[in-house]
Amino acid sequence: MKKSINEIRKTFLEFxxxxxxxxxxxxSIIPKNDSSLLFTNAGMNQFxxxxxGKKEPIFPRVATVQNCLRTGGKHNDLNNVGYTSYHNTFxxxxxxxxxxxxxxxxxxxxxxxxxxxxxxxxLPEEKLLVTIHxxxxxxxxxxxxxxxxxxxxxxxxxxxxxxxxxxxxxKMGNSGPCGPCTxxxxxxxxxxxxxxxxxxxxxxxxxxxxNIVFIQYxxxxxGSLIDxxxxxxxxxxxxxxxxxxxxxxxxxxxxxxxxxxxxxIANQNNIKDLENKSLHIIAxxxxxxxxxxxxxxxxxxxxxxxxxxxxxxxxxxxxxxxGIKEKFLYKIVPYTIKLIKKFSNGNMKKKEEIGKILxxxxxxxxxxxxxxxxxxxxxxxxxKKNILPGKIIFSLHDTFGFPIDLIxxxxxxxxxxxxxxxxxxLMEAQKIQSKKSKKFFFEKxxxxxxxxxxIFLGYQEKKIKTTITNIFLKENSIKKIQTLNKKIILILxxxxxxxxxxxxxxxTGKIYNKNFSFLVEDTKKNGLVTMHFGRLISGEIKxxxxxxxxxxxxxxxxxxxxHSATHLLHSxxxxxxxxxxxxxxxxxxxxxxxxxxxxxxxxxxxxIKKIEKIVNYKIWENLNINCEIISFKEAKEKNAxxxxxxxxxxxxxxxSIDNFSHELCGGTHARRTGEIGIFKIISNNSISANVCRIxxxxxxxxxxxxxxxxxxxxxxxxxxxxxETKIVKKINFLLEKNSYLKLIYxxxxxxxxxxxxxxxxKESFLIKKTNLVIYHLNEKKSNFLNCLINNLKNxxxxxxxxxxxxxxxxxxxxxxxxxxxxxxxxxxxxxxFITKEINGKGGGNKENAQGxxxxxxxxxxxxxxxxxxxxxxxxxxxxxxx
Ligand code: SER
Numbered sequence: 103m104k105k106s107i108n109e110i111r112k113t114f115l116e117f118x119x120x121x122x123x124x125x126x127x128x129x130s131i132i133p134k135n136d137s138s139l140l141f142t143n144a145g146m147n148q149f150x151x152x153x154x155g156k157k158e159p160i161f162p163r164v165a166t167v168q169n170c171l172r173t174g175g176k177h178n179d180l181n182n183v184g185y186t187s188y189h190n191t192f193x194x195x196x197x198x199x200x201x202x203x204x205x206x207x208x209x210x211x212x213x214x215x216x217x218x219x220x221x222x223x224x225l226p227e228e229k230l231l232v233t234i235h236x237x238x239x240x241x242x243x244x245x246x247x248x249x250x251x252x253x254x255x256x257x258x259x260x261x262x263x264x265x266x267x268x269x270x271x272x273k274m275g276n277s278g279p280c281g282p283c284t285x286x287x288x289x290x291x292x293x294x295x296x297x298x299x300x301x302x303x304x305x306x307x308x309x310x311x312x313n314i315v316f317i318q319y320x321x322x323x324x325g326s327l328i329d330x331x332x333x334x335x336x337x338x339x340x341x342x343x344x345x346x347x348x349x350x351x352x353x354x355x356x357x358x359x360x361x362x363x364x365x366x367i368a369n370q371n372n373i374k375d376l377e378n379k380s381l382h383i384i385a386x387x388x389x390x391x392x393x394x395x396x397x398x399x400x401x402x403x404x405x406x407x408x409x410x411x412x413x414x415x416x417x418x419x420x421x422x423x424x425g426i427k428e429k430f431l432y433k434i435v436p437y438t439i440k441l442i443k444k445f446s447n448g449n450m451k452k453k454e455e456i457g458k459i460l461x462x463x464x465x466x467x468x469x470x471x472x473x474x475x476x477x478x479x480x481x482x483x484x485x486k487k488n489i490l491p492g493k494i495i496f497s498l499h500d501t502f503g504f505p506i507d508l509i510x511x512x513x514x515x516x517x518x519x520x521x522x523x524x525x526x527x528l529m530e531a532q533k534i535q536s537k538k539s540k541k542f543f544f545e546k547x548x549x550x551x552x553x554x555x556x557i558f559l560g561y562q563e564k565k566i567k568t569t570i571t572n573i574f575l576k577e578n579s580i581k582k583i584q585t586l587n588k589k590i591i592l593i594l595x596x597x598x599x600x601x602x603x604x605x606x607x608x609x610t611g612k613i614y615n616k617n618f619s620f621l622v623e624d625t626k627k628n629g630l631v632t633m634h635f636g637r638l639i640s641g642e643i644k645x646x647x648x649x650x651x652x653x654x655x656x657x658x659x660x661x662x663x664x665h666s667a668t669h670l671l672h673s674x675x676x677x678x679x680x681x682x683x684x685x686x687x688x689x690x691x692x693x694x695x696x697x698x699x700x701x702x703x704x705x706x707x708x709x710i711k712k713i714e715k716i717v718n719y720k721i722w723e724n725l726n727i728n729c730e731i732i733s734f735k736e737a738k739e740k741n742a743x744x745x746x747x748x749x750x751x752x753x754x755x756x757x758s759i760d761n762f763s764h765e766l767c768g769g770t771h772a773r774r775t776g777e778i779g780i781f782k783i784i785s786n787n788s789i790s791a792n793v794c795r796i797x798x799x800x801x802x803x804x805x806x807x808x809x810x811x812x813x814x815x816x817x818x819x820x821x822x823x824x825x826e827t828k829i830v831k832k833i834n835f836l837l838e839k840n841s842y843l844k845l846i847y848x849x850x851x852x853x854x855x856x857x858x859x860x861x862x863x864k865e866s867f868l869i870k871k872t873n874l875v876i877y878h879l880n881e882k883k884s885n886f887l888n889c890l891i892n893n894l895k896n897x898x899x900x901x902x903x904x905x906x907x908x909x910x911x912x913x914x915x916x917x918x919x920x921x922x923x924x925x926x927x928x929x930x931x932x933x934x935f936i937t938k939e940i941n942g943k944g945g946g947n948k949e950n951a952q953g954x955x956x957x958x959x960x961x962x963x964x965x966x967x968x969x970x971x972x973x974x975x976x977x978x979x980x981x982x983x984x
Contacts, residue, residue, distance in 0.1 A: 110341065110345050111194070114167075117222055121198075122163055123161075126165075128148070144177070145168035145195045154320055163201075164198070164199045165197065167341070171394070172189075180416075190354055190389075197337050199335060202333070225348075231256075234259070270285065279330065282316055291307045317335065317336050326910070355385065359441055359446065379420075388434050388438050389438055394409070419471060419512075431460045432457040466586055488518050489520075492528055554595075555629075560609070561729075565652040565653070566598050566650070567650055568594045573591070576589075582645065587637050598653050599651065599653055607691045609653045609661075610625070610653070610657060611651070617647070620638050622653075668688055668695045668697055670762070671697055673743075677716060678709050678712045683699045685699050697797075698793055714782065714783055718781050720775055725762065725775045733754070742766055750766065759775060779804070783797070783798045784797050862877045874901075879905060879907045881909070887907055900922060901923075916951075926976060929951035933952065935971055939967065940964070942956065
């Protein structure tokens with residue numbers, strides 16, 4: 103009987119449990135503490151630090167079922183989905199892992215037993231093929247001699263210049279744990295033998311089902327490989343794929359889970375052709391979107407949110423292709439969740455919540471999509487030589503907001519090429535233009551538009567009812583607007599939004615009524631007018647509309663708290679530094695505060711501590727923060743702090759924190775100092791002559807910063823295995839010891855160079871008064887080679903020196919030729935000859951050259967060959983000269 107997807111998952115885990123593996127849950131699809139990945143892309147992600155040797159494994163053998171996304175970065179299947187039958191943007195990966203326990207042999211034996219034993223998956227052995235890394239003889243022998251595969255079933259993939267460029271070298275991203283791998287393929291054809299030995303590309307005929315990675319290196323971002331302290335195994339098998347094979351279906355989209363989903367979507371939308379690729383894409387994408395939204399991501403223009411947005415938009419576009427003209431994705435959510443619960447893994451968010459998010463995105467995008475597609479098709483009809491001009495791409499993208507990836511996809515289907523060069527030029531020009539026009543608007547006096555000053559109500563109110571008096575699109579005054587996501591400026595009669603001033607950033611929030619919703623991204627002043635910068639996210643905005651204006655109050659509260667903390671800081675500075683400190687600038691936002699001031703000396707750590715202490719004591723006294731409008735004269739009499747070069751009106755706003763601080767200020771503030779919670783200075787620098795800058799945190803940010811520092815300290819403590827009170831002493835001791843060891847090492851190195859030089863010279867040989875030195879080393883420090891070659895040069899008159907050095911299966915080469923010989927042979931000629939032999943590259947000049955490549959199989963042979971070649975050149979040149 104054919105197994106269901108649930109049974110297959112269970113069987114996999116049972117098998118590995120029997121082989122003493124601990125079954126543990128997969129991790130979240132949002133990677134924790136790993137900024138190198140947007141989404142979890144493999145079962146091994148959660149074990150990254152264990153592979154790297156940074157964390158001890160809790161169990162030596164583990165098996166998991168991992169929810170994975172491959173929608174971007176190193177592993178991106180997005181563009182394959184719908185075009186092959188075996189790719190999904192979301193899939194479950196079955197994996198067994200060994201941490202410093204079994205290695206190649208057992209990993210291969212286990213995989214083979216599970217796949218082929220009649221007790222388990224019972225796949226016919228002759229239907230399986232394997233690929234191996236071309237340098238991996240050990241794996242070849244295991245497949246051949248232990249498993250007993252025929253030579254035709256084992257395919258070493260084509261050699262690449264660098265070991266890690268091979269198809270059979272797995273890496274999770276541009277850095278991190280990695281290693282050679284062996285992949286098991288299923289032959290979906292009737293052919294008994296696979297013909298082409300160098301390529302086994304996965305396609306619908308040959309299906310990669312299991313990847314077994316022998317993790318042994320740490321790939322550095324510069325491309326170099328460092329040996330890991332321990333060898334480990336990481337394997338991964340796509341559950342949907344193995345299910346398709348075990349259920350004898352020739353596509354992932356035909357397995358139980360997808361068949362039901364595809365049938366439902368087709369039925370709901372009156373689609374007859376169940377084989378249609380667009381239907382498959384929608385089924386794949388809706389499932390992925392549900393997982394992504396359930397993990398807390400919402401559509402946006404960057405990172406994870408952008409991936410989600412792309413998936414939704416791509417699904418909508420394929421809906422249109424199928425003739426679905428209205429929003430429909432949100433309607434499939436409840437049924438898809440039901441299927442996910444029945445067939446898969448995952449904690450789903452409430453279906454209503456997911457539906458709402460999808461519906462909103464569909465609402466916003468469907469109009470743009472329909473219009474864009476019509477325009478694109480009209481333009482495609484007119485194009486010549488199958489190239490879509492950059493101007494059209496630009497106008498579709500910039501004016502209509504049509505996403506580039508959809509333009510690309512539609513053109514790819516029609517085999518049309520995009521003129522990116524022109525498109526990029528136009529984008530660049532537009533950027534410059536928009537910078538200019540922004541400036542222009544700011545310079546323009548609001549009186550030109552006869553705008554009345556905005557009444558600011560934001561000291562007391564966070565949400566008010568008011569009227570839109572003006573709408574600006576770039577610098578043009580307009581009466582209404584429907585275009586979504588364009589930068590617009592709204593002017594209101596009254597506003598609760600604080601506009602950027604006195605260092606305090608502008609408020610954000612929303613302006614809306616039942617017809618539209620506008621996101622305020624920034625608020626700035628132009629004369630006495632408040633400008634609300636932002637984007638329309640739904641509906642239509644009309645001038646004179648009655649609206650609700652509502653600030654992001656949570657954010658505002660944090661800003662206000664930081665502003666009050668800045669006043670406390672200023673007064674404390676006066677006390678600790680014993681003078682009236684003059685403010686030079688400040689920045690106050692929801693995350694931190696920055697205060698620049700005139701002070702000719704640097705501030706000591708002791709002074710910083712005193713300042714922190716005073717500010718925190720004032721916080722704990724929970725002082726009242728009051729504001730009153732008084733005359734400038736009165737304020738001066740109260741000794742209030744004010745800016746020396748600012749013009750104040752006759753009536754001013756005096757902000758007082760009890761009797762501790764009096765400052766003229768237009769900003770928004772906490773009501774009592776207790777709201778500030780904690781105050782912590784995080785930096786203290788001189789930013790120019792006489793100007794100091796202090797940066798500080800309050801509340802949660804301050805706590806987080808203290809905790810972060812504490813955990814660093816704890817790590818140091820743990821690593822040094824030392825008590826808290828003795829740590830400084832220990833560090834000093836280690837530093838001293840380190841300088842001493844460095845000194846000894848330098849001496850040793852000098853000695854080593856001297857000795858190696860002697861040894862090399864002994865082994866060099868003289869041909870017609872020329873010293874030919876070819877010497878092979880195994881040195882980790884590249885500097886050693888440079889010193890060595892210089893030393894050799896100093897000891898010789900007429901020479902050709904070739905030093906080869908082997909590290910990590912790579913070889914680097916230094917060549918030096920003395921001046922009088924370069925008419926016969928040059929260093930560059932030699933490096934070119936050598937690097938050709940080792941599949942690498944090099945360069946330099948006539949006297950000195952260097953290069954690198956892959957370590958040759960037979961070093962002696964390679965050295966002999968190089969020697970022979972040089973001798974033949976020298977001899978032929980000498981003969982010619984005669
Ligand atoms: N990490 C490997 C892969 O994703 C094996 O699990 O293919």
